[in-house]
Amino acid sequence: xxxxxxxxxxxxxxxxxxxxxxxxxxxxxxxxxxxxxxxxxxxxxxxxxxxxxxxxxxxxxxxxxxxxxxxxxxxxxxxxxxxxxxxxxxxxxxxxxxxxxxxxxxxxxxxxxxxxxxxxxxxxxxxxxxxxxxxxxxxxxxxxxxxxxxxxxxxxxxxxxxxxxxxxxxxxxxxxxxxxxxxxxxxxxxxxxxxxxxxxxxxxxxxxxxxxxxxxxxxxxxxxxxxxxxxxxxxxxxxxxxxxxxxxxxxxxxxxxxxxxxxxxxxxxxxxxxxxxxxxxxxxxxxxxxxxxxxxxxxxxxxxxxxxxxxxxxxxxxxxxxxxxxxxxxxxxxxxxxxxxxxxxxxxxxxxxxxxxxxxxxxxxxxxxxxxxxxxxxxxxxxxxxxxxxxxxxxxxxxxxxxxxxxxxxxxxxxxxxxxxxxxxxxxxxxxxxxxxxxxxxxxxxxxxxxxxxxxxxxxxxxxxxxxxxxxxxxxxxxxxxxxxxxxxxxxxxxxxxxxxxxxxxxxxxxxxxxxxxxxxxxxxxxxxxxxxxxxxxxxxxxxxxxx
Numbered sequence: 001x002x003x004x005x006x007x008x009x010x011x012x013x014x015x016x017x018x019x020x021x022x023x024x025x026x027x028x029x030x031x032x033x034x035x036x037x038x039x040x041x042x043x044x045x046x047x048x049x050x051x052x053x054x055x056x057x058x059x060x061x062x063x064x065x066x067x068x069x070x071x072x073x074x075x076x077x078x079x080x081x082x083x084x085x086x087x088x089x090x091x092x093x094x095x096x097x098x099x100x101x102x103x104x105x106x107x108x109x110x111x112x113x114x115x116x117x118x119x120x121x122x123x124x125x126x127x128x129x130x131x132x133x134x135x136x137x138x139x140x141x142x143x144x145x146x147x148x149x150x151x152x153x154x155x156x157x158x159x160x161x162x163x164x165x166x167x168x169x170x171x172x173x174x175x176x177x178x179x180x181x182x183x184x185x186x187x188x189x190x191x192x193x194x195x196x197x198x199x200x201x202x203x204x205x206x207x208x209x210x211x212x213x214x215x216x217x218x219x220x221x222x223x224x225x226x227x228x229x230x231x232x233x234x235x236x237x238x239x240x241x242x243x244x245x246x247x248x249x250x251x252x253x254x255x256x257x258x259x260x261x262x263x264x265x266x267x268x269x270x271x272x273x274x275x276x277x278x279x280x281x282x283x284x285x286x287x288x289x290x291x292x293x294x295x296x297x298x299x300x301x302x303x304x305x306x307x308x309x310x311x312x313x314x315x316x317x318x319x320x321x322x323x324x325x326x327x328x329x330x331x332x333x334x335x336x337x338x339x340x341x342x343x344x345x346x347x348x349x350x351x352x353x354x355x356x357x358x359x360x361x362x363x364x365x366x367x368x369x370x371x372x373x374x375x376x377x378x379x380x381x382x383x384x385x386x387x388x389x390x391x392x393x394x395x396x397x398x399x400x401x402x403x404x405x406x407x408x409x410x411x412x413x414x415x416x417x418x419x420x421x422x423x424x425x426x427x428x429x430x431x432x433x434x435x436x437x438x439x440x441x442x443x444x445x446x447x448x449x450x451x452x453x454x455x456x457x458x459x460x461x462x463x464x465x466x467x468x469x470x471x472x473x474x475x476x477x478x479x480x481x482x483x484x485x486x487x488x489x490x491x492x493x494x495x496x497x498x499x500x501x502x503x504x505x506x507x508x509x510x511x512x513x514x515x516x517x518x519x520x521x522x523x524x525x526x527x528x529x530x531x532x533x534x535x536x537x538x539x540x541x542x543x544x545x546x547x548x
Contacts, residue, residue: 004199012199013059013081014039020066026322029069032076034093039079039086041066046075048100051166051175055107055159056091057114058083060196061218064156064294067325073163074107074323082198082297083219085113091121095130103131103172107158107179109151110136131172135162135179139188139305141246142215142224152218153258153294154186154305157317160326164316178316185308187246189239192260192301193230195220214238218260218296232274240280243306250283254307254317254329257289262300265290271302276332284332285309286317291327349418352410359547361402361409367543368395371536379532387431387532394427394435412452416443416459430467431533438463453487460484471503474510476533479503483541497541504538507531 006012017039021029032040046052056065056078065077076094080086095104104125108118115136122132139154158179165178193212195204196219204220207213212230215223229235247253257275259268268290275281286309294303307313317329368391375388398419401407408414420439423432442459446452460480469475471482482499491499508530530538 003197006199009199013079016059016062017041017066017079020062020324024070024324026070026324028071028322029066032093032097034090034097037087038090038093040076040090040094040097041069041079042076042094042098043069043071045071046098048098049102050100050169051102051172052076052095052098052100052104053107053159053162053166053175054078054091054094054098054104055155056080056086056094056118057109057111058085058219060198060297061294063292063325067293068156068159068163068323070321070323072167072319072321072323073159073326075104075166085111085117088117088121088124091118092124095121095125095132096128099125099130099132101131103133105162105166105172105175105179106132106134107155107162108134108136109155110138110148111150133172133176135176135183137183137186139183139186140215140217141187141189141242150217152188152190152305153256153303154183154188154307156258156293156326157186157254157256157288157305157307158182160319160321161313161316163321164319167319178312181310182307182313182316185313186305187243188256188303188305189214189242190216190218190223190260190301190303191227191235191239192216192223192296192299194262194300196261196297196299198297212301216299216301218294218299220296220299232270236271236274236278239304240275240278243304244280244283247283247306247308251308252285252314253283254286254288254309254314255280255284256293256303256305256307257287257291258294258303258305259290259292260299260301260303261292261295262298263302268302275304280306281332286314286329287332288317288327288329293325293327349408349411349414351406352408353405354409357409357412357415358402358407360544361398361407361415363543363547364540365395365399365402367540368392368536369399371539375532375536378530378535381529383532386428387536390427390429390431391536394423394432397422397426413443413446416440416446416455434463434467437466453484457484457488472510474507474531474534476531476537478507478531479534479537479541483537493541493545497538497545500534500541501538504530504534507534 028044029041030044032042052075054076055074058080060082068074069077075098078086078090078094106118108114122134125132137151137155137158138149140150140152161182162175162179165175191212191214194207197203212227213223214225272290372388372392376385379385379387416439420436424436438459441462442455445455445458469477471478479500482503483496486496486499
């Protein structure tokens with residue numbers, strides 16, 4: 001099993017490039033028709049009057065590099081196979097097709113294959129009479145003793161700075177100088193919880209559960225060290241301190257927060273908060289991201305890049321572009337809060353006495369509390385085994401209020417409303433909300449003058465409206481509905497109890513549940529087992545009938 005969304009591995013990169021071009025919002029990109037093995041994406045609007053910018057490398061780092069081709073950034077991107085440098089012929093094809101009199105700058109991440117193939121293509125192009133220069137991005141600080149630092153996510157910043165210089169009409173020498181200034185000012189550091197999954201290959205599982213690897217390369221290469229933590233604050237504190245070492249003068253910086261492919265938006269938001277709250281965050285004047293700019297397929301990790309700002313670099317980073325992969329730079333803003341009108345958790349009702357009502361409330365609550373274990377055991381057969389605990393939590397809360405004489409027992413409309421509010425707080429999951437809806441709606445109807453049986457039936461109808469379950473769906477409604485119908489018809493508690501029991505027994509014969517956890521189970525798992533909620537209703541009505 002490939003565990004990779006594709007048709008055939010051999011067509012993966014080409015089909016992905018086609019998809020990127022078709023989906024480009026400016027419809028400004030074309031695939032260079034230079035042969036089946038050459039994948040070069042170029043700008044449609046390019047007229048060769050300015051310095052051309054070409055970058056590229058192995059695929060798998062999307063949106064780099066195709067996503068950075070467009071007005072204000074790259075002129076062309078040369079794409080190799082997954083994590084493989086494009087050929088010399090492909091790079092040379094890009095150069096000769098986009099380079100005009102002002103020349104061409106190649107922007108290369110510092111990996112051996114890219115240095116050699118782009119370098120040889122540059123020399124061949126020079127021999128053909130083209131003005132070509134090459135800069136190498138070396139922003140990775142994970143391995144400080146490495147004489148050849150790798151080029152990682154900071155490459156996107158270099159694309160942006162050089163793109164602005166080229167779009168401003170500067171000479172090749174000036175564009176190269178701007179790129180080199182940005183390279184010297186950029187530092188990046190990555191971290192991953194797991195490596196990436198290369199199509200057709202087994203994922204490297206060297207990072208153990210609960211650990212992370214500092215400095216893992218964007219092709220899954222081993223990093224600098226293994227950390228025995230995945231805690232966001234510990235990790236950010238360490239990485240921020242290392243990046244701060246490259247800014248001893250506390251200059252203002254641009255910060256790029258890059259997703260290596262596998263982090264969720266939720267995690268990236270937490271990362272952003274932690275970085276901007278760290279000492280490093282105090283230096284940040286421009287923020288790019290959080291976003292995926294230079295990925296490593298689906299690597300569960302991220303990288304942080306800082307660029308020490310000058311006025312010229314800040315201007316270059318903020319200039320608008322027409323490149324789908326770029327994330328606009330913005331000023332980080334403090335967290336704003338807005339004063340709001342507080343919503344009271346519950347309405348306050350004066351306690352009152354009513355012996356008959358107190359007896360009913362006590363019977364219902366004690367029954368559900370006593371049934372906790374039995375209901376949990378029943379629910380374990382058809383659900384997640386917590387129905388008894390959920391009902392008992394609500395019952396015990398109401399019983400405590402009753403025993404403390406805090407309930408408006410002589411005001412049934414207020415009593416039902418209060419019970420609804422309490423259940424929403426103490427009962428977990430959807431059960432508490434559903435019961436709260438029923439009691440709240442019933443309390444409203446009582447306040448409007450309806451009789452109790454009709455009010456309860458209305459509350460049940462509201463529960464069904466919002467919850468979606470109906471009689472026959474194998475839920476507590478199968479017992480509540482006939483019991484309330486009996487009371488509404490003027491029948492006795494005994495008859496209501498009989499109706500509830502009959503409804504609960506029907507659930508044991510229902511082959512399919514249409515709501516709740518039981519809806520995920522097959523017929524064999526459900527057959528002969530009563531729905532726990534319906535059984536609870538049956539038992540409550542039986543106790544109420546016996547009380548009379």
